[in-house]
Amino acid sequence: xxxxxxxxxxxxxxxxxxxxxxxxxxxxxxxxxxxxxxxxxxxxxxxxxxxxxxxxxxxxxxxxxxxxxxxxxxxxxxxxxxxxxxxxxxxxxxxxxxxxxxxxxxxxxxxxxxxxxxxxxxxxxxxxxxxxxxxxxxxxxxxxxxxxxxxxxxxxxxxxxxxxxxxxxxxxxxxxxxxxxxxxxxxxxxxxxxxxxxxxxxxxxxxxxxxxxxxxxxxxxxxxxxxxxxxxxxxxxxxxxxxxxxxxxxxxxxxxxxxxxxxxxxxxxxxxxxxxxxxxxxxxxxxxxxxxxxxxxxxxxxxxxxxxxxxxxxxxxxxxxxxxxxxxxxxxxxxxxxxxxxxxxxxxx
Numbered sequence: 363x364x365x366x367x368x369x370x371x372x373x374x375x376x377x378x379x380x381x382x383x384x385x386x387x388x389x390x391x392x393x394x395x396x397x398x399x400x401x402x403x404x405x406x407x408x409x410x411x412x413x414x415x416x417x418x419x420x421x422x423x424x425x426x427x428x429x430x431x432x433x434x435x436x437x438x439x440x441x442x443x444x445x446x447x448x449x450x451x452x453x454x455x456x457x458x459x460x461x462x463x464x465x466x467x468x469x470x471x472x473x474x475x476x477x478x479x480x481x482x483x484x485x486x487x488x489x490x491x492x493x494x495x496x497x498x499x500x501x502x503x504x505x506x507x508x509x510x511x512x513x514x515x516x517x518x519x520x521x522x523x524x525x526x527x528x529x530x531x532x533x534x535x536x537x538x539x540x541x542x543x544x545x546x547x548x549x550x551x552x553x554x555x556x557x558x559x560x561x562x563x564x565x566x567x568x569x570x571x572x573x574x575x576x577x578x579x580x581x582x583x584x585x586x587x588x589x590x591x592x593x594x595x596x597x598x599x600x601x602x603x604x605x606x607x608x609x610x611x612x613x614x615x616x617x618x619x620x621x622x623x624x625x626x627x628x629x630x631x632x633x634x635x636x637x638x639x640x641x642x643x644x645x646x647x648x649x650x651x652x653x654x655x656x657x658x659x660x661x662x663x664x665x666x667x668x669x670x671x672x673x674x675x676x677x678x679x680x681x682x683x684x685x686x687x688x689x690x691x692x693x694x695x696x697x698x699x700x701x702x703x704x705x706x707x708x709x710x711x
Contacts, residue, residue, distance in 0.1 A: 392710035393675055396702060399657050401692050403650040405585070409576025409594075409626075411641045413567035417536050420554040420562055423529055425449045427549045427563075436540045438566065445563050447530040447551065449520050459511070459518040466504070466511035473497075473504035538568045541639050572637050574606050574628040576645055577614060583624045585649050586611070592628070594643040596635060601644070605631040650690050656704060657695045662711050663688070672702060673709035681709055 428448040432438060477497045484494040520530070542565040545551060554560030574594055578586060590608045595601040606628035614625040628645075663686070664671040671683050684706075689697030702708065 391675055391679070391681075393707045394658060394662065394710060395707060396656050396658050396698055396704050398654045398704075399695055400653050401651070401655055401657060401690050401695055401697055402648055403690050403692055405582055405647040405649055407576045407578065407582075407645045407647070409574050409643055409645055411572045411574055411596075411637050411643060412639055413538075413541075413569060414571040414573050415536065415538065415568040416541075416639075417538075417566050418562040419444055419532060419534060419564045419566060420560040421445075421447055421532055421551055422553055423447055423449065424551060424553045425530065427545050427547050427551060430543065430545070430547055432540050432543070432564065434540050434543055437538070438534050438540060439537050440534060442534045443531055444534055445532045445545070447532065449530060450550075451519050455518040456515075459515040463508075463511040463515045466508040470501075470504040470508040473501045477501040532563050534564075534566055536566055536568065538566045541565050541567050567639060569638075572630055572633065572639075573609075574630065574643055574645070576626055576628075577623045578611075578626055580622050580624070583611070586626065586647060590647070591631070592648075593646045594628075594630075595646065596637065597642045597644070598638075599635050602635060604633050604635065606645075607631055652690050652697060655689065655697045656702075657697050658702075658708050659710075660691055660694055660696045662708055663696060664711065673711075674702065675707045675709050 425447040427445055429446040431443045431445060438444075477500070480489060480494055480497045483489045484491070544562050544565070549561075551561035551563070552558055586608065588608055588611055591605060592608075593603045594606055595603055608626055608628045610625075610627040612625055614623045658672065662672060664673070664683070670686050670688050672686055673681050674684050675681055684701050686701030687699040689699045691697065
């Protein structure tokens with residue numbers, strides 16, 4: 363009798379031991395059960411804000427910056443003075459213009475003498491009107507040539523004629539805010555012409571309207587389209603969000619690996635933030651969304667070539683590898699289309 367009791371106790375203790383061991387082993391293996399979740403596939407792209415209207419103010423004459431009337435951050439209007447240019451005369455051009463002016467002056471004076479003498483003769487009836495009109499026309503032509511020589515001399519000496527004395531005063535062509543002044547007093551500048559862009563005196567922008575610019579790789583460009591709306595987290599304002607809509611999408615350039623990027627421009631839709639040119643923003647695009655899909659953590663999936671697997675733990679603690687079919691993923695959770703069910707225990711990797 364005592365032997366039967368002892369044997370029974372031993373069997374019970376042994377059973378309890380194995381049950382406890384099984385439970386502990388089960389607890390010791392990290393795992394998860396598939397759950398139904400909302401999965402949103404998103405793309406994040408860094409870009410910058412720039413004013414829609416931005417003008418580089420340039421000079422029409424070459425010379426030295428004599429004075430700058432504005433500073434960065436000033437709000438200016440159309441026609442407001444920006445800078446004054448001091449002309450650097452070319453001695454050779456000045457000498458040629460001066461010589462031409464002297465010749466024109468001598469010719470005009472001589473034509474004036476001829477006119478005065480022949481006018482007296484005409485008044486006395488000595489010469490005919492036709493002959494007198496010839497002296498009158500000669501004097502008019504000489505005066506035109508003299509005025510033209512004065513104009514050329516002023517241009518050679520000052521860079522502008524007397525009738526256009528404001529050419530050396532650079533003025534704003536738009537209303538806006540000065541965002542950059544790339545020149546300094548005393549700096550040599552080159553004029554703008556058909557062969558030269560010339561030096562930029564100041565950059566003026568309308569700070570009321572901005573666009574958001576960013577580059578898209580060729581792998582993502584097919585998922586983003588004109589008129590798509592998206593959110594932007596503005597870094598300078600603790601990632602506050604504003605909305606934007608894509609208005610332009612065009613090829614930009616190829617990198618060293620011959621992969622093209624595309625430049626996208628987006629118009630801001632609800633901006634109440636005091637954005638400055640060059641501020642950074644993080645664009646968030648919702649590429650795909652699925653609700654109530656069976657999913658597991660992305661890190662628990664094993665990849666071998668083009669196939670995907672998970673490890674399943676059965677009730678006895680044994681582990682087996684099962685091939686699965688994946689769906690949409692947000693980088694953290696991945697949809698399970700085939701291969702496992704909600705009751706399967708998936709081993710953590």
